[in-house]
Amino acid sequence: xTVPGRTLREVVEALEALHPDLKGWLRExxxxxxxxxxxxxxxxxxxxxQQPVAEASxxxxxxxxxxx
Amino acid sequence: xxxxxxxxRVIGTRPIRHDGVDKVTGxxxxxxxxxxxxxxxxRTLRSPHAHAKILRIxxxxxxxxxxxxxxxxxxxxxxxxxxxxxxGEGSVKVRDLCANIFASGKVLYRGHAVAAVAATSxxxxxxxxKLIEVDYEALPPVLDVLEAxxxxxxxxxxxxxxxxxxxxxxxxxNVAKHLRFEKGDVAAGFRRADRVFEGEFRTAMVHQGxxxxxxxxALWSPDGSLTIWCSTQGAFTVREQxxxxxxxxxxxxxxxxxxxxxxxGGKIPVYLEPAAALLSRKTGRPVKLVMDRTEVFEGTGPTPxxxxxxxxxxxxxxxxxxxxxxxxYEAGAFAGSPVPCGMMCIFAPYDxxxxxxxxxxxxxxxxxxxxxxxxxxxxxxxASETLLDEVARWAGIxxxxxxxxxxxxxxxxxxDGIVYPRIxxxxxxxxxxxxxxxxxxxxxxxxRRGELRRGRGVASGFWFNVGLKSSVAxxxxxxxTVHLVEGSTDIGGTRTSIAMQLAEVLGIGxxxxxxxxxxxxxxxxxxxxxxxxxxxxxxxxxxEAAHDIERQMVDRAAALWSVPRDEIDxxxxxxxxxxxxxxxxFKELASKLxxxxxxVVGRATVDADQRGVGGGFATxxxxxxxxxxxxxxxxxxxxxxxxxxxxxxxxxxEGQIQGGVAQGIGWALNEEYLYDAAGRMTNASFxxxxxxxxxxxxxxxxxxxxxxxxxxxxxVRGVGEVPIVPPCAAIANAIHAAIGSRLHELPMNPGRVLRxxxx
Numbered sequence: 001x002t003v004p005g006r007t008l009r010e011v012v013e014a015l016e017a018l019h020p021d022l023k024g025w026l027r028e029x030x031x032x033x034x035x036x037x038x039x040x041x042x043x044x045x046x047x048x049x050q051q052p053v054a055e056a057s058x059x060x061x062x063x064x065x066x067x068x
Numbered sequence: 069x070x071x072x073x074x075x076x077r078v079i080g081t082r083p084i085r086h087d088g089v090d091k092v093t094g095x096x097x098x099x100x101x102x103x104x105x106x107x108x109x110x111r112t113l114r115s116p117h118a119h120a121k122i123l124r125i126x127x128x129x130x131x132x133x134x135x136x137x138x139x140x141x142x143x144x145x146x147x148x149x150x151x152x153x154x155x156g157e158g159s160v161k162v163r164d165l166c167a168n169i170f171a172s173g174k175v176l177y178r179g180h181a182v183a184a185v186a187a188t189s190x191x192x193x194x195x196x197x198k199l200i201e202v203d204y205e206a207l208p209p210v211l212d213v214l215e216a217x218x219x220x221x222x223x224x225x226x227x228x229x230x231x232x233x234x235x236x237x238x239x240x241x242n243v244a245k246h247l248r249f250e251k252g253d254v255a256a257g258f259r260r261a262d263r264v265f266e267g268e269f270r271t272a273m274v275h276q277g278x279x280x281x282x283x284x285x286a287l288w289s290p291d292g293s294l295t296i297w298c299s300t301q302g303a304f305t306v307r308e309q310x311x312x313x314x315x316x317x318x319x320x321x322x323x324x325x326x327x328x329x330x331x332x333g334g335k336i337p338v339y340l341e342p343a344a345a346l347l348s349r350k351t352g353r354p355v356k357l358v359m360d361r362t363e364v365f366e367g368t369g370p371t372p373x374x375x376x377x378x379x380x381x382x383x384x385x386x387x388x389x390x391x392x393x394x395x396x397y398e399a400g401a402f403a404g405s406p407v408p409c410g411m412m413c414i415f416a417p418y419d420x421x422x423x424x425x426x427x428x429x430x431x432x433x434x435x436x437x438x439x440x441x442x443x444x445x446x447x448x449x450x451a452s453e454t455l456l457d458e459v460a461r462w463a464g465i466x467x468x469x470x471x472x473x474x475x476x477x478x479x480x481x482x483x484d485g486i487v488y489p490r491i492x493x494x495x496x497x498x499x500x501x502x503x504x505x506x507x508x509x510x511x512x513x514x515x516r517r518g519e520l521r522r523g524r525g526v527a528s529g530f531w532f533n534v535g536l537k538s539s540v541a542x543x544x545x546x547x548x549t550v551h552l553v554e555g556s557t558d559i560g561g562t563r564t565s566i567a568m569q570l571a572e573v574l575g576i577g578x579x580x581x582x583x584x585x586x587x588x589x590x591x592x593x594x595x596x597x598x599x600x601x602x603x604x605x606x607x608x609x610x611x612e613a614a615h616d617i618e619r620q621m622v623d624r625a626a627a628l629w630s631v632p633r634d635e636i637d638x639x640x641x642x643x644x645x646x647x648x649x650x651x652x653x654f655k656e657l658a659s660k661l662x663x664x665x666x667x668v669v670g671r672a673t674v675d676a677d678q679r680g681v682g683g684g685f686a687t688x689x690x691x692x693x694x695x696x697x698x699x700x701x702x703x704x705x706x707x708x709x710x711x712x713x714x715x716x717x718x719x720x721x722e723g724q725i726q727g728g729v730a731q732g733i734g735w736a737l738n739e740e741y742l743y744d745a746a747g748r749m750t751n752a753s754f755x756x757x758x759x760x761x762x763x764x765x766x767x768x769x770x771x772x773x774x775x776x777x778x779x780x781x782x783x784v785r786g787v788g789e790v791p792i793v794p795p796c797a798a799i800a801n802a803i804h805a806a807i808g809s810r811l812h813e814l815p816m817n818p819g820r821v822l823r824x825x826x827x
Binding site for chain 2: 044051060063067068
């Protein structure tokens with residue numbers, strides 16, 4: 001799936017516009033952070049919503065995992 | 069970020085650890101050592117039932133007992149509401165967090181805390197527990213993950229609905245979550261395969277087995293501030309959890325991490341801290357709680373048992389073209405097992421075109437699970453690596469050659485979508501293949517009657533490691549030493565590995581850096597010591613703080629010499645005026661700081677997730693000897709090959725590998741929570757919960773492969789968790805080589821092995 005956006009936040013907003021069911025699933029209600037338990041990687045690097053996204057960047061949504 | 073190669077002065081050496089003398093002479097202060105004027109002692113009342121409604125809790129008699137100053141229960145918590153807390157190890161419902169500290173409405177496992185008492189002595193507190201009256205209505209427990217998934221199973225939570233691939237289910241259930249990773253077309257892959265292999269595997273709940281029990285002392289001051297001294301893997305996560313549970317601003321909570329006697333992930337959740345805080349608030353005095361071993365087993369967080377089904381499609385040349393896995397993990401009493409981690413790791417060492425992985429997080433009437441060293445990955449590797457051994461034997465290919473042919477490399481995409489950067493998996497396989505252990509002959513039989521059978525097995529493993537956030541501050545002393553303040557509790561020698569990185573940049577010795585682990589008031593936010601992150605992430609912060617110091621020292625030299633700062637070069641701790649003859653080393657310059665600008669303090673804070681965390685791979689070789697008359701498995705020889713990126717302090721990297729392997733061996737051969745039908749753990753002591761000792765293990769031979777992580781200036785990768793991932797499978801494969809039977813259930817204890825021998 002390809003969506004426009006200059007930051008991860010804009011990518012998420014574009015996804016939510018295309019698929020309204022995703023609203024409330026990717027971000028916290030105030031829209032400022034990813035939902036707890038969810039992580040996002042931009043070009044394989046874990047990133048926050050402010051992360052710039054390049055034209056051919058790849059974004060993945062993953063469970064937030066840590067370790068022991 | 070460029071990676072240095074070549075010789076380092078400090079990195080790669082083996083200085084004596086800074087906390088070593090205190091640790092070996094008994095001077096190091098652990099939580100149970102803590103003393104304070106007016107200290108009260110707490111004890112916790114725990115449920116005898118695995119599943120029951122709480123009808124009434126009567127504390128009046130206990131309050132009247134000699135020496136008793138206060139009793140607390142769940143009723144003393146502020147209402148948790150529907151808040152979600154983002155902890156150092158992922159997110160959790162605050163309501164569940166509170167309910168695991170003190171049961172509310174229902175007890176969900178034997179050992180579930182119901183109330184706590186503070187008294188003038190531990191004995192008085194223990195006597196008072198007997199006077200607390202709790203009326204229960206016993207309910208049937210569910211103790212098996214597959215049974216818990218059935219629609220007819222007793223339900224732990226009336227309001228739990230499955231998060232089914234992002235959609236909330238409508239039916240009450242014990243299945244908290246269903247996740248799926250998918251890549252390619254697994255059905256087509258299986259159709260093309262020359263042979264499809266399938267297996268079902270079971271693992272038991274096991275405990276991290278840290279030697280030091282949980283402990284916490286709390287002092288709630290009249291001004292409303294709260295100080296906690298405790299054994300923890302993360303002072304800031306304790307602060308976050310406690311402030312969330314008690315509805316306090318974080319600024320009112322100070323957490324002082326004491327030395328820690330092992331954690332392995334199990335000391336990230338809080339258990340005693342909120343109770344100690346509430347008791348201190350009620351009494352106006354400091355209150356200390358220390359668990360005994362039974363409480364540790366029954367009332368903290370082991371790692372889940374699991375059922376895992378794996379299917380692999382292979383070609384005659386050994387290429388794997390499809391892989392499928394179904395994983396069901398016990399979460400314990402509340403949702404949140406490490407099944408996503410298991411899903412991420414199960415096929416991670418391999419480049420497989422078509423993959424589908426389904427994972428289920430399932431609640432059962434057992435303690436709420438907590439992370440245990442590469443949580444979820446050992447279970448997963450036991451399944452996948454055992455099945456791969458079958459593939460190798462069918463194809464007639466050496467098992468390491470099979471792994472080489474299917475090895476993931478830079479650019480391989482994992483099933484969860486991540487594309488690997490530079491990784492060292494192939495190097496571990498090749499090094500294992502060439503190792504003298506792998507090439508040594510192994511007599512297949514021994515013993516006077518030929519009753520001893522020997523076999524060799526191999527397995528690989530992966531752990532992704534994490535970055536998270538770290539902060540440090542470092543001040544230059546007039547004698548040229550540096551006082552380094554950091555926030556990562558030291559569970560593996562990281563004080564020293566962080567100090568070494570700072571020393572390397574500044575051009576001073578590791579012994580000239582004095583590391584100090586500060587409390588939450590003394591250092592910037594630092595995430596947990598977990599996820600094999602500290603040498604990588606807090607090391608990055610130390611490196612940046614060192615560069616900050618270096619910039620200031622250049623300023624000072626410039627002021628000292630009255631020259632422009634851009635005419636000064638620095639190399640190996642020596643500052644030189646490029647056009648003149650002046651030079652000065654770090655120590656001498658430090659002695660003159662008061663003359664040329666004053667103190668120098670460097671600082672840094674990093675979000676290491678953004679820097680390129682390097683995942684870790686390992687390949688292990690093990691020789692076993694089985695007594696076919698008793699079923700006992702002896703480990704004859706063990707070699708653990710691991711890509712460590714760059715071993716900052718090789719002794720501690722080797723120690724991490726040996727420790728992880730030792731835990732993996734215990735997991736493979738002996739350890740399990742044994743339950744009776746009522747849900748009571750019947751082996752809740754170190755006597756009966758059998759962990760390996762020095763008498764059980766040979767010397768474990770760690771082989772360090774260094775494929776630098778491009779995300780770190782010295783190439784560091786996390787090393788602490790990968791070593792526990794391969795042992796169960798490697799030993800299972802060795803047992804098969806010895807006796808010709810495959811065991812699909814852990815632990816592979818003498819009873820199970822003997823049954824396999826006898827057929």
